[in-house]
Amino acid sequence: MRDLNLFQKIIIYLMLIIWLIITGYPIIFLLQNSFKGNIEFFTTPVWSMPASLKFNNYRAVVIDSGFYKYFINSIIVCAVSVFLIIFVSSLAGYAIARINFRFSNAVFMFFVAGMMIPIHSTLIPVYRMTLSLGVYDTLTGLIGPYVAFSLPVSIFILTGFIREIPVELEEAAIIDGASYYQLFSQVVFPLTKPAVSTVAIYNFTLLWNEFAYALVLTSSPEKRILTLGLFEFQSAYGVDIPKTLTALFLSLLPLLIVYIFFQEKIISGMTAGAIKG
Amino acid sequence: MKAFIHSRRFVIFLFLLPAAFFCILYLVAPIPISAYYSFFDWRGLNQGRFIGWENWKRLINDRVFWLSVKNNFKLVFFSLITQIPIGLILAALLSSKIKGSRLFKVIFFIPMLISSVAVAFLWRYMYDPYFGLINNFFRLIGLDRFALDWLGDPGLAFYSVVVATCWQYIPLYMIIFMAGITSIPEELYEAAKIDGATSFQTFWRITIPLLWPTIVNAAVLVIVGSLKYFALIFALTGGGPNHASEVMATYMYVKAFTEMRMGYGSTISFSLFMIAFTVSVFFLYITNLRKNSRW
Numbered sequence: 001m002r003d004l005n006l007f008q009k010i011i012i013y014l015m016l017i018i019w020l021i022i023t024g025y026p027i028i029f030l031l032q033n034s035f036k037g038n039i040e041f042f043t044t045p046v047w048s049m050p051a052s053l054k055f056n057n058y059r060a061v062v063i064d065s066g067f068y069k070y071f072i073n074s075i076i077v078c079a080v081s082v083f084l085i086i087f088v089s090s091l092a093g094y095a096i097a098r099i100n101f102r103f104s105n106a107v108f109m110f111f112v113a114g115m116m117i118p119i120h121s122t123l124i125p126v127y128r129m130t131l132s133l134g135v136y137d138t139l140t141g142l143i144g145p146y147v148a149f150s151l152p153v154s155i156f157i158l159t160g161f162i163r164e165i166p167v168e169l170e171e172a173a174i175i176d177g178a179s180y181y182q183l184f185s186q187v188v189f190p191l192t193k194p195a196v197s198t199v200a201i202y203n204f205t206l207l208w209n210e211f212a213y214a215l216v217l218t219s220s221p222e223k224r225i226l227t228l229g230l231f232e233f234q235s236a237y238g239v240d241i242p243k244t245l246t247a248l249f250l251s252l253l254p255l256l257i258v259y260i261f262f263q264e265k266i267i268s269g270m271t272a273g274a275i276k277g
Numbered sequence: 278m279k280a281f282i283h284s285r286r287f288v289i290f291l292f293l294l295p296a297a298f299f300c301i302l303y304l305v306a307p308i309p310i311s312a313y314y315s316f317f318d319w320r321g322l323n324q325g326r327f328i329g330w331e332n333w334k335r336l337i338n339d340r341v342f343w344l345s346v347k348n349n350f351k352l353v354f355f356s357l358i359t360q361i362p363i364g365l366i367l368a369a370l371l372s373s374k375i376k377g378s379r380l381f382k383v384i385f386f387i388p389m390l391i392s393s394v395a396v397a398f399l400w401r402y403m404y405d406p407y408f409g410l411i412n413n414f415f416r417l418i419g420l421d422r423f424a425l426d427w428l429g430d431p432g433l434a435f436y437s438v439v440v441a442t443c444w445q446y447i448p449l450y451m452i453i454f455m456a457g458i459t460s461i462p463e464e465l466y467e468a469a470k471i472d473g474a475t476s477f478q479t480f481w482r483i484t485i486p487l488l489w490p491t492i493v494n495a496a497v498l499v500i501v502g503s504l505k506y507f508a509l510i511f512a513l514t515g516g517g518p519n520h521a522s523e524v525m526a527t528y529m530y531v532k533a534f535t536e537m538r539m540g541y542g543s544t545i546s547f548s549l550f551m552i553a554f555t556v557s558v559f560f561l562y563i564t565n566l567r568k569n570s571r572w
Contacts, residue, residue: 004373004374004375004476008476009375012370012373012375013375015366015370016367016370016371016381019367019381019385020381020384020385022444023384023385023387023388023444023448024384024387025410026399026400026402026403026410027387027399029402029410030399030402041408042408045413046408046409046410046413047413087295088295088296088299089296091292091293091295091296092292092293092295092296092297094292095288095289095292095293096293099285099288099289099292101285101289107293110300111296111300114300114304114305115557116501116553116554116557116558116561117304117305117308117550117554118504118505118526118549118550118553118554119505119507120505120507120525120526120529120530120546120549121307121308121311121546121547121549121550121553122303122304122307122308122311122546123529123530123533123534123546124307124311124314124529124533124539124542124543124546125306125307125310125311125314125543126303126307127534128310128539129302129303129307144299144302144303145303147299147303148299148300148302148303148304149303149304151296151299151300151304152300152304155296179283180283180285180288181283181288184292205390208392209391209392209393209394209395210392211392211393211394211507211508211511211512212507212508212526215534216534226392227392227394227395227508228394230392230394230395230398231394231512234398234512241402241408244398245402248395248398248399251392251394251395252390252391252395255390255391256387256390259387259390263383263386266390267382267383267386267452270389270449271449271452271453271456274449274453274498275453275494275498
């Protein structure tokens with residue numbers, strides 16, 4: 001904005017460093033204490049560095065207590081859901097934005113109004129429905145609600161984006177005799193890539209961190225996704241603090257690694273989704 | 278047949294069908310179903326028994342339910358007065374021309390990537406009376422009397438929850454405000470500088486007024502978002518101690534899925550829907566009236 005004098009710079013850096021500690025230190029605390037043994041943890045100060053870099057806790061958490069299964073489950077559920085979300089919402093977005101029909105605006109409003117439905121007010125009916133559909137305690141049972149809750153924002157973003165695409169491209173294809181299916185799959189969908197990546201990033205991070213449905217719709221350890229696995233691990237191993245800290249750190253790790261490579265994309269994707277939602 | 282498949286009507290139907298299927302089944306239908314369940318006494322997996330308005334009468338007199346509603350709105354209020362100002366200050370700091378601001382921004386955003394459950398557990402270790410970071414810090418600097426039982430004390434637990442939610446969501450508002458500040462024309466700041474304005478004055482007289490539409494929209498996000506907290510509170514305090522941090526969603530969960538009283542749980546659940554939906558519609562309507570709003 002403007003040139004700052006030294007005093008102002010010092011104040012700014014001081015405030016930023018305070019916030020840096022508030023944001024960053026809790027995560028470093030996890031990391032440094034995850035290498036300690038249980039006795040070491042209780043006999044040394046929490047700020048102390050671990051005596052040695054042993055990966056015992058990591059092995060115990062990932063392999064012995066089955067955390068690797070939760071990772072796999074989370075990846076499967078998120079990947080399938082995001083794939084479906086993109087497919088379903090771009091189809092709907094195309095129909096709303098490009099095929100003019102009488103109720104297109106009403107249909108758009110209907111989908112977008114879904115954003116205002118709080119997830120928790122649907123838990124009981126969705127639980128009953130999942131039981132009667134016979135998909136209770138399966139990963140499949142999670143995908144339905146995950147897709148449904150991501151659709152309003154996704155349709156909103158994609159419809160808005162498709163409306164901005166110049167019509168001339170499609171007109172040229174229509175002259176060449178393209179059908180609606182070809183227009184969608186060969187002309188419009190390839191052009192929606194930027195919006196699709198926003199939708200994918202936003203929904204993936206959101207679903208990766210989802211908890212309420214997983215808690216209500218699954219029960220057996222084999223079907224746990226990562227957040228629920230972490231929650232159950234905490235109840236089961238709560239006394240072994242370093243192990244629970246390890247589990248906690250491991251649960252953050254996948255997104256943190258992805259974040260290192262795609263910071264700007266993730267920040268803009270998550271913010272765009274949150275604003276639209 | 279071929280003509281039918283390619284007809285406009287059929288294409289519209291086909292393209293909207295999957296989205297409509299998911300939305301109606303999982304979003305729209307649950308609301309009237311919830312309302313319907315609220316008229317049943319229904320425990321566990323047995324068939325429900327129709328009891329008319331009994332659940333609703335009970336809800337009206339349920340002290341804990343009203344406490345959870347109050348806590349929900351208290352949470353909205355405290356989120357507003359903490360998340361917006363701190364987000365704004367951080368955005369202003371990061372938008373000043375200093376080295377390393379990008380790195381700060383990238384690190385500051387990290388809490389947004391963490392699941393609410395993980396945030397809750399992380400803060401349990403911050404707050405732990407014995408080995409928690411906060412109390413250890415106070416003991417280290419000799420302020421032992423501030424080493425409190427942050428989550429166990431009914432008078433403190435609610436505010437401890439507020440702090441944890443702030444930690445998680447401030448980065449979002451920081452990014453939103455940073456984007457807003459970028460769109461303020463540079464010339465205004467230059468003109469202010471020529472007129473001899475201090476940094477503080479430019480912040481109050483230029484940044485805040487020009488950012489106002491963004492601030493209002495962010496406030497709506499805070500209000501609507503704060504009514505939807507569940508996982509963080511559920512995993513941090515479980516609504517306790519003695520309902521001190523109970524919100525509608527946690528109370529609904531306990532009634533429906535811990536006590537297995539699905540009928541009464543649905544009554545709470547439908548009330549939650551009505552309150553959150555009304556508030557959302559109200560604020561979105563107000564902000565949409567401001568046609569000049571921009572992000």
